[in-house]
Amino acid sequence: MFAEFAKLAKDKGNDKAKAEVVQQICMELNIHTQAEEEIFYPAVRAALKDDELMNEADVEHAGAKNLIAQLEAMTPAHDHYVAMVIVLGEMIDHHVKEEEEKMFPKAKKAKVDIAALGAAMSQRKHELQSERGEAEKPVKARKAQSR
Numbered sequence: 001m002f003a004e005f006a007k008l009a010k011d012k013g014n015d016k017a018k019a020e021v022v023q024q025i026c027m028e029l030n031i032h033t034q035a036e037e038e039i040f041y042p043a044v045r046a047a048l049k050d051d052e053l054m055n056e057a058d059v060e061h062a063g064a065k066n067l068i069a070q071l072e073a074m075t076p077a078h079d080h081y082v083a084m085v086i087v088l089g090e091m092i093d094h095h096v097k098e099e100e101e102k103m104f105p106k107a108k109k110a111k112v113d114i115a116a117l118g119a120a121m122s123q124r125k126h127e128l129q130s131e132r133g134e135a136e137k138p139v140k141a142r143k144a145q146s147r
């Protein structure tokens with residue numbers, strides 16, 4: 001999705017498509033970070049006893065959520081919109097690299113049941129997706145009425 005946005009960013013006129021991709025990016029990241037913070041991080045923190053590694057992940061989540069909240073309140077007309085999305089993508093790349101290269105190997109070594117946590121996370125993500133899907137319907141219906 002970030003690569004898709006980067007292509008759109010070169011095209012000055014396509015604000016609607018940019019906003020749609022960004023809305024999708026923000027929704028996916030909100031759902032993923034929430035499920036991870038509820039299920040994966042507490043289990044890994046308890047098993048690893050490496051608070052600094054987990055604290056770093058928390059701070060990276062907080063940084064990403066801050067940018068996401070700003071993007072959700074912005075339109076593509078904002079002069080820093082494209083930069084904001086690109087920097088968010090760079091933050092996520094860095095965060096994923098840290099998880100894959102540091103956190104996951106340590107979690108596997110500490111015998112964390114990655115498969116069980118993965119299954120619990122994907123179930124939670126489905127729940128959050130349907131909750132958000134339901135929450136968005138009345139807004140869309142309201143917008144359609146006011147037209």
Ligand SMILES: [Fe+2]
Nearest residue numbers: 036057095099
């Ligand atoms: Fe994460």
